[in-house]
Structures are given as structure tokens and as C-alpha cells.
Amino acid sequence: MIELHDWNLSPSEAIALQKRLAGRVEHEDRLDTVRRIAGVDIGFEQGGEITRAAVVVLAWPPAGEGVFEVVEQAVHREPTRMPYVPGLLSFREVPAALAAFDRLATRPQLVMVDGQGIAHPRRLGVASHLGLWLDLPTIGVAKTRLCGRHGEPGAERGDWAPLVDTGSDGEETIGAVLRSRQGVKPVFVSPGHRLSLATALEWTLACLGRTKLPEPTRLADRLASRRDQKRR
DNA sequence: GCGACAG
DNA sequence: ATCTTGTCGC
Numbered sequence: 281m282i283e284l285h286d287w288n289l290s291p292s293e294a295i296a297l298q299k300r301l302a303g304r305v306e307h308e309d310r311l312d313t314v315r316r317i318a319g320v321d322i323g324f325e326q327g328g329e330i331t332r333a334a335v336v337v338l339a340w341p342p343a344g345e346g347v348f349e350v351v352e353q354a355v356h357r358e359p360t361r362m363p364y365v366p367g368l369l370s371f372r373e374v375p376a377a378l379a380a381f382d383r384l385a386t387r388p389q390l391v392m393v394d395g396q397g398i399a400h401p402r403r404l405g406v407a408s409h410l411g412l413w414l415d416l417p418t419i420g421v422a423k424t425r426l427c428g429r430h431g432e433p434g435a436e437r438g439d440w441a442p443l444v445d446t447g448s449d450g451e452e453t454i455g456a457v458l459r460s461r462q463g464v465k466p467v468f469v470s471p472g473h474r475l476s477l478a479t480a481l482e483w484t485l486a487c488l489g490r491t492k493l494p495e496p497t498r499l500a501d502r503l504a505s506r507r508d509q510k511r512r
Numbered sequence: 513g514c515g516a517c518a519g
Numbered sequence: 520a521t522c523t524t525g526t527c528g529c
Binding site: 328 | 520521522529
């Protein structure tokens with residue numbers, strides 16, 4: 281039987297696994313004990329030959345408005361194992377992300393991932409898959425759309441429009457198109473694992489600093505792409 | 513058959 | 520994702 285930790289699967293096997301795991305993405309609403317929030321992202325080096333996973337752990341609550349203390353961060357590099365295939369991103373990125381998490385001394389209570397949660401053709405985007413593995417609440421924050429339809433959200437920070445898609449149960453609200461900052465393209469927020477869309481939106485807004493992306497994801501992005509030291 | 517398509 | 524300079528705007 282194909283399991284959660286199998287990564288080297290054929291496309292059809294991977295799709296079958298996603299359909300089966302999607303039912304295990306449970307929803308919960310209480311996150312009272314959050315003290316550490318992690319941000320995860322993957323970058324590539326040497327023309328894509330090397331996969332670079334980065335995790336940044338931030339303290340909650342923030343020290344000031346949108347100002348978070350970095351508690352810990354970790355990077356893991358390994359040979360790239362899979363090409364990018366829309367819909368199968370987790371098989372390319374999650375193994376490296378897990379290895380980066382293994383290097384942490386801290387265990388976060390909430391994880392923010394650069395990519396979709398359930399806003400995925402089979403309702404199991406990279407944020408959901410990672411959440412299942414870590415058994416932690418996760419939120420997917422993507423910069424562009426993978427699937428679903430939506431209207432244009434309002435112009436003010438915090439305005440959002442529902443992201444809907446036709447699934448096996450008819451019309452389903454799978455996420456939100458959020459205006460995280462005035463005058464910029466919106467981000468796509470969706471529940472990853474163990475939380476609702478309303479809760480995902482609340483935390484995403486609460487983690488917003490001065491930029492388009494929430495701090496956890498933004499900092500992980502910088503570390504994964506070496507933008508934190510690449511500048512001269 | 514013709515598009516669409518996270519990172 | 521990544522390859523890449525300058526440039527428009529707050």
C-alpha cells in the first residue's frame with residue numbers, strides 16, 4: 281500500500297495517493313497555544329540540480345506591529361529528485377522541507393508554506409501534504425493561482441474574495457484571494473491542515489508585516505533563495 | 513482537440 | 520523556481 285512517506289511515485293500513483301490523503305486533512309479552530317510559527321520555502325541552486333529547503337521559526341506574538349523575533353532557522357540542501365509538475369509539487373519539495381525541519385531544535389505550533397493548501401485539484405497541495413506529515417496545523421500562502429475561480433478582491437489590505445472550484449461535492453470554497461497590501465497583486469490563502477479558511481486568513485493577516493507576503497513565508501523565501509546574503 | 517498550469 | 524539592469528514610485 282502506498283503510504284504518506286512514499287515520494288518516488290509515478291504520476292498516477294502520486295495522484296491516487298493525493299486523493300486518498302485529502303480525506304485526512306481535518307479542520308480545527310483552536311490555536312490558543314501558539315508561541316512559535318514557522319515559515320517554509322524551497323529554492324534551487326546550480327541550475328536546479330540542488331534543492332535548498334529553508335525554515336524560519338518566529339516568536340508569537342510579535343514584538344511590535346509586524347515585527348517578529350527570529351527564534352531559529354535551518355537550511356537543508358540535497359540533489360533535486362523530481363521535475364516540477366503542476367499538481368505534484370509536494371513530491372518535489374516536501375522531502376527536503378522535512379529534512380530542514382529535522383534540523384530544528386524548536387517545534388512550532390503553526391506552519392506557513394509557500395504554495396497551496398487545499399486549493400489544489402485533489403485538495404492536497406504542498407501545504408496540506410507537509411502538514412499531514414508533520415502532524416501540525418499548516419496554512420498555504422501562494423503568490424499565484426493553481427485552480428479555482430474568483431472575483432477581484434477589494435483594494436484595501438485585508439479585503440478578500442472567495443476562491444471556488446467545482447469538486448466532487450459541487451461548488452467548494454477552497455481558499456481566499458487576499459489583498460495583503462494595497463496596490464499589489466493578491467495572495468492565495470488556503471487551509472493546509474487542521475484549520476479552517478477563516479483561521480488561515482486570521483493568522484495570515486496577523487503575520488503581515490510591511491510587505492505583500494506574511495513574515496514567515498517572506499523570511500523563508502529570502503533564506504531559500506539566498507537573498508539574505510546574495511546582495512552586495 | 514484546446515487551454516491551464518503552485519514552485 | 521531561475522536567468523538578470525535599470526527604472527518607476529512611495
